[in-house]
Amino acid sequence: AVLDDEDWNLYWRREKRKAAEERRKPKSCKTLRARDLWNDIAHAAWSCADPGIQFHSTINEWHTCPNEGEIKASNPCSEYMFLDDTACNLASLNLVKFFNLKEKKFDVEAYRHSTKIWTVVLEISVLMAQFPSRRIAQLSYEYRTLGLGFANLGSLLMLQGIPYDSNEGFAICGALTAIMHMSAYSTSAEMARELEPFSGYKKNKKDMLKVIRNHKRAAFNVPNEEYEGLSVFPTGINPKYCPSDLLNAAREDSSTALELGEKYGYRNAQVTVIAPTGTIGLVMDCDTTGVEPDFALVKFKKLAGGGYFKIINQSIPPALERVGYNKDQINEIVKYAKGHGTLNGCNYVNAESLKAKGFTEEAISKIEKALPTVFEIGFAFNKFTLGTDFIIDQLGIDEEKIDRFDFNLLKEIGFSKQEIASANDFVCGTMTIEGAPFLKHEHYPVFDCANKCGKKGTRFIRASAHIKMMAASQPFISGAISKTINFPNQASIEDFKDAYMQSWKLGLKANALYRDGSKLSQPLNSISEEDIEALLEDKDKNDMVRVAEKIIHRYIAKRRRLPDRRSGYTQKAKINGQSVYIRTGEYDNGQIGEIFIDMHREGAAFRSLLNCFAISISLGLQHGVPLEEFADAFVFTRFEPSGIVTGNEKIKMATSVIDYIFRELAVTYLGRHDLSHVEPEEIKSKASPGIVKKLAEPEFESEELVSERLVELDRDNVESFKKAKMTTALKGQKLESDPNTKTDISSQVKQAIQKGYTGDICTECQSMTMVRNGTCLKCMTCGSTSGCS
Numbered sequence: 134a135v136l137d138d139e140d141w142n143l144y145w146r147r148e149k150r151k152a153a154e155e156r157r158k159p160k161s162c163k164t165l166r167a168r169d170l171w172n173d174i175a176h177a178a179w180s181c182a183d184p185g186i187q188f189h190s191t192i193n194e195w196h197t198c199p200n201e202g203e204i205k206a207s208n209p210c211s212e213y214m215f216l217d218d219t220a221c222n223l224a225s226l227n228l229v230k231f232f233n234l235k236e237k238k239f240d241v242e243a244y245r246h247s248t249k250i251w252t253v254v255l256e257i258s259v260l261m262a263q264f265p266s267r268r269i270a271q272l273s274y275e276y277r278t279l280g281l282g283f284a285n286l287g288s289l290l291m292l293q294g295i296p297y298d299s300n301e302g303f304a305i306c307g308a309l310t311a312i313m314h315m316s317a318y319s320t321s322a323e324m325a326r327e328l329e330p331f332s333g334y335k336k337n338k339k340d341m342l343k344v345i346r347n348h349k350r351a352a353f354n355v356p357n358e359e360y361e362g363l364s365v366f367p368t369g370i371n372p373k374y375c376p377s378d379l380l381n382a383a384r385e386d387s388s389t390a391l392e393l394g395e396k397y398g399y400r401n402a403q404v405t406v407i408a409p410t411g412t413i414g415l416v417m418d419c420d421t422t423g424v425e426p427d428f429a430l431v432k433f434k435k436l437a438g439g440g441y442f443k444i445i446n447q448s449i450p451p452a453l454e455r456v457g458y459n460k461d462q463i464n465e466i467v468k469y470a471k472g473h474g475t476l477n478g479c480n481y482v483n484a485e486s487l488k489a490k491g492f493t494e495e496a497i498s499k500i501e502k503a504l505p506t507v508f509e510i511g512f513a514f515n516k517f518t519l520g521t522d523f524i525i526d527q528l529g530i531d532e533e534k535i536d537r538f539d540f541n542l543l544k545e546i547g548f549s550k551q552e553i554a555s556a557n558d559f560v561c562g563t564m565t566i567e568g569a570p571f572l573k574h575e576h577y578p579v580f581d582c583a584n585k586c587g588k589k590g591t592r593f594i595r596a597s598a599h600i601k602m603m604a605a606s607q608p609f610i611s612g613a614i615s616k617t618i619n620f621p622n623q624a625s626i627e628d629f630k631d632a633y634m635q636s637w638k639l640g641l642k643a644n645a646l647y648r649d650g651s652k653l654s655q656p657l658n659s660i661s662e663e664d665i666e667a668l669l670e671d672k673d674k675n676d677m678v679r680v681a682e683k684i685i686h687r688y689i690a691k692r693r694r695l696p697d698r699r700s701g702y703t704q705k706a707k708i709n710g711q712s713v714y715i716r717t718g719e720y721d722n723g724q725i726g727e728i729f730i731d732m733h734r735e736g737a738a739f740r741s742l743l744n745c746f747a748i749s750i751s752l753g754l755q756h757g758v759p760l761e762e763f764a765d766a767f768v769f770t771r772f773e774p775s776g777i778v779t780g781n782e783k784i785k786m787a788t789s790v791i792d793y794i795f796r797e798l799a800v801t802y803l804g805r806h807d808l809s810h811v812e813p814e815e816i817k818s819k820a821s822p823g824i825v826k827k828l829a830e831p832e833f834e835s836e837e838l839v840s841e842r843l844v845e846l847d848r849d850n851v852e853s854f855k856k857a858k859m860t861t862a863l864k865g866q867k868l869e870s871d872p873n874t875k876t877d878i879s880s881q882v883k884q885a886i887q888k889g890y891t892g893d894i895c896t897e898c899q900s901m902t903m904v905r906n907g908t909c910l911k912c913m914t915c916g917s918t919s920g921c922s
Contacts, residue, residue, distance in 0.1 A: 134167035135634075141167040175629040178646045185211060185645035186633055187613075191365050192642045197341040197402050197611070198276065198333050211643040212406040212615040213280060219272045221280040221612075222258045223408045224251050227417045228289045228309065234451055237293070241382045244309075245316050248281065252320040255279040256400060275332045276402040280612070281317050283309065284410040286602075287421030288448040294455040296578035297426040298598035303368075304375035306424060307605040310405075311352045311370065311383035314609040315390040317404035318345065322393035330398030338398065345394055349387040351608035367608035367640040368601070403611035420446045423616055424606055426594050427582045431471050431564040449566075452579060462571040469569040472562030474505040482510070482548060482556035490546045491528050510557045514542040565590035583619040584649055596620055596632050596646075604639035613642040620648040692755050695719075695726045704797060708787050709776035710896040715794055717801075718751075725760055725802050727751035730794060743790070764799040767791045768808060777896070785810040 134141050142161035152159035177183060192204050192214055207214045213221055226247055231240045259277050264270035286309070290302050325334075334341065343361050350359055354369030372380055410422045421427050430446050449470070453463045476483045476497075484497050496519055503513040516524055516535050524530050524542070534540055543553050564587030566572055566580045577592060585593050599618040606614060618632060629646055636644045701717035711732060718727035730747045732740060750763060771788040778784050778793060783800050787793035799805035806813055893903040895912040902914045 135171045139167055141165050141170055171630065171633075172626075175626050175633065179624070179626045179629045179648055180651060182645070182647045182651050185643060186636070187211065187214075187643040188365075188637050188641065191637070191640060192613075194363050194365075195344055195347070195642070197344050198337040199340050200337050201333055207613060207643065210409050210615040211645065212282070212408050212612050213278075214612045214642060215278050215403055216272065216276065218266070218268045219276055219278055220262075220264060220269055221273070221278040221403065221406070222255055222262055223280040223282065223406065224255055225408055225410050225413065225417070225423075226251070226281075226283045226313070227285050227419055228283050229285045229292065229419070229448075232289055232292060234292070237455070239289075239309075239376075239379065241312065241378060244312060245382070245386070248313050248316040249320045251281055252279065252317045252401075252404060253324070255281060256321075256324060277331045277400060278403040278611075279317070279321075279401050280406045280408065281313065281404060282407045282410075282423070283313060284414050284417060284423055285419040285421050286424045287426040288419065288446065291427075291446070291448040291452045291579060292455065294452055294576075294579055297581060297602065298578065298594050300371065300374040303601050303605040304371050304373075305379060306602055307351075307368070307370040307609065308375050308379035308383040310407075310606040310609040311348070312379070312386050314405045314611070315348065315352070315383070315386035318348075318390040318399060319386060319393055321400045321404055322390065322397050324400040326393075326397040328400060331400060331402055333402065334398045337402075341399065341402070342391070342394060345391050348609060349391050352383045352387040365637065365640045368604040369608065370605075405610050406612035407606060407610060407614040407616070409615040418447075420448055424602055424614060425583065425616055426599075428619075429564060429582050429584060429586045430566065430580060431562060431586070449580065453572075456576050456579065458571060466566060466569040466572050468562070470562050470564060470566050472558075472560050474560065475501060476504070476556075476560065479556050479559045481552035482543065482560075493523075493527070496523055496527075504560055507561060510553065510560045511541055511543060515540075563587050563589050567592060585621065593621060594619070596624075596628065597635060600632060600635050600639060600641065600644070603636075603641050603644065607641055617645050617647045620646060622649045622651075624648050692752070693720075693726075693757070694755065696721060699726070701725075701727075702801075704781065706778055706780035706784070706793070706797075708778050708790060708793055709774045711774040711790075713790060713793065715797060717798070725798065726754050728754075728794070728798070730790075732790065746791075760798060760802055761805075764795045764803065764805065764808070767795045768799070783809040783811050 141164070143163040143165065144159050145162050148162070149159045174184065174186065178185075187207060189203075193199065196204055198216065201216055204214050205217060215221075226244070231244045231247075232238075233240060256277065256279065259274060259279075262273070264273060286306060287297055290297055290305065295301050295305065325331075347360055347363065347367075351367045351369045354371060357366040360366055370380060370383060375383075407423045410417070410419065414422045427446055430449065449467060450463050453466060458466070473479075476487075487497055487500075499518050500513045503518050504510070507513045519542075521532065521535060524535055525532055528542075528546060530542075530545055534545065541553075543556075544550070548556075563569075565585075567577065567586070567590050581592050581594050583594055583599075585591060596618050599616070603614050603616055603618075618636075620628060620632075629648075632646055633644070695718055699718045699720070701719045703714065703716045705712065705714050707713065714729075714731040716729040716731075717725055718729075720726050728747050728750055730743045732743065753763065754760065769788055770791045774790065775788045775792075776786070778787050781793075781797065784793055784796050787796065796808045800809045894901055895903055895914065898912060898914050900912065900914040903912055
């Protein structure tokens with residue numbers, strides 16, 4: 134549709150199923166121009182890395198059980214693609230563990246054996262796993278889908294001196310994936326021989342064997358016309374670039390898996406995925422995740438409790454040795470990239486120069502201890518390392534300066550920016566191998582990463598290489614690949630559209646694109662404070678929009694705390710009889726920074742959820758999320774309690790508590806009167822005292838009190854009210870009450886309590902037949918409740 138500039142029809146979720154049952158064409162709910170939608174998706178992904186794309190036709194052409202229904206979606210990471218309400222357990226193999234550094238050879242037999250063992254383990258786990266619902270448990274038991282995969286491909290290629298972006302790299306990836314995938318299916322067939330195939334195999338036998346045959350054809354790299362039932366053809370293993378031992382193993386395993394499957398069937402509908410392995414990869418001692426290349430040669434991982442720890446790619450030294458460098462040369466190259474971690478030998482900032490400026494041996498020792506783990510050299514020269522007393526008393530620096538967020542101790546004691554930068558490169562490293570001593574330019578591609586490395590790095594792996602690597606692996610995966618295709622910050626929207634198109638043409642099932650700096654916070658970070666300063670100084674060469682994005686990433690994402698004593702307001706209202714209290718906290722400039730929500734009648738669980746929700750919103754506001762974003766996201770949310778709002782002069786109806794809260798905040802702090810129900814001019818109007826009569830609160834012998842204040846209009850004074858001036862103040866004015874009405878209401882409440890009711894009035898039918906229903910009230914006349922169903 135995009136290529137031919139056609140329309141794209143959208144359908145309601147159940148329309149296609151209903152149309153199929155009624156044997157008619159489905160009716161579209163909306164029609165869009167395909168290219169417009171394509172452009173919108175690319176722009177959104179360029180802006181914030183969402184959404185990811187899945188190619189529905191490709192997914193279902195490789196579906197092993199199409200007679201059970203089509204595959205509609207995946208898990209959030211996109212590696213598991215199968216029928217609705219199914220699940221699989223994951224396991225990943227560290228590819229580097231199968232590479233023998235001494236022999237410089239991949240151990241195929243050990244890899245096959247591990248695949249077989251883990252296929253059996255995952256099969257056993259189907260019986261042991263716990264699932265969130267009965268249906269998911271039942272279908273997972275019936276189809277027995279498994280999620281075996283691998284990690285650390287990027288490091289494996291680097292160890293062998295093979296660039297990620299190379300035909301050799303793509304061929305090796307395809308062969309390794311094929312060996313794992315087809316060995317797993319062979320094992321599944323062997324288990325089916327002993328235990329019988331999965332329950333849906335007989336019904337889907339023809340289609341599943343077709344998929345297995347297509348897997349085999351990709352291993353043998355056959356011409357496109359030999360594939361069965363495919364509209365988009367996969368990337369086979371190119372024998373010209375693949376090592377013979379891996380190619381032969383892949384083809385042998387493919388033939389065996391098909392042969393055994395034709396005889397015995399398969400125990401499992403799916404066997405493999407490529408999972409992200411982002412966190413587990415650290416435990417597995419992996420430098421890279423899934424089929425990813427390395428993010429950077431030197432990285433700093435954010436810790437949940439705050440701070441960083443340094444990650445160095447362990448593959449660099451053996452990779453340098455593989456391409457011909459000796460130990461001394463390797464040592465110099467590694468130190469150039471990751472730093473010396475000490476001031477010894479540093480040209481400008483060293484023990485001698487620091488002593489000349491008043492540093493003691495003890496202070497220098499503290500700095501030396503901190504240097505190996507710091508992000509930049511300046512992080513070691515601060516009050517947390519040296520102590521405030523030392524900086525004030527020994528170095529003579531004012532305490533006021535020390536507490537400033539931009540305080541730079543090295544600059545303060547006289548070192549120039551160039552001297553600090555040189556010392557930083559020496560101690561903490563350049564974080565790149567570009568420009569390293571002894572390293573030849575022809576070997577640079579071996580060490581290329583997903584993004585530019587450090588502030589001196591210029592090289593990175595192009596997006597097309599990411600896509601080709603995924604395309605090499607995809608023909609041998611039951612599910613899909615959880616992988617991010619990385620773009621530099623300077624990438625354009627057209628680059629994103631080209632990447633989507635290339636992904637589809639090469640047979641990928643899904644992909645996700647990420648432009649560096651497009652999210653306010655990212656787990657792995659490779660830009661420092663000095664990088665930002667350099668961008669700002671070099672204004673002629675750097676787009677200020679991109680500079681602003683990087684500054685946002687480093688600064689606005691930090692929490693801006695409220696003052697200890699702050700102003701705000703408290704608003705009480707009732708939504709369909711349920712009392713809601715909102716309290717706000719403001720910065721000194723009047724900007725909202727926190728909210729508190731309370732509903733005194735609700736149960737502990739609901740109130741706790743509201744408290745947690747308020748805390749999360751407050752944290753978002755303090756981290757720079759605009760209130761308008763929250764308002765747009767949460768207004769019109771619909772759940773009980775909902776209905777008429779009383780006690781708020783601006784909001785008169787709400788579809789939920791959350792809807793009411795963000796209407797109130799948006800009107801108050803953003804001037805969003807489009808979300809209110811009363812015009813600002815009307816709010817100034819006040820009722821005349823003659824039209825409102827407050828009925829005195831009746832006296833009860835019972836301990837239960839009526840929580841409402843009953844107000845009625847004096848019909849005789851309506852006309853006089855219309856003529857009255859709007860400026861009449863009611864505050865402090867004593868209102869008359871009708872003693873007859875007082876007696877009547879008091880009598881009704883007493884009678885209701887005597888009958889076993891609470892005495893409260895139903896907001897729907899106005900009867901006094903309310904009874905306790907959990908923590909809420911329920912009307913025995915009309916059945917409505919005060920908040921819970």
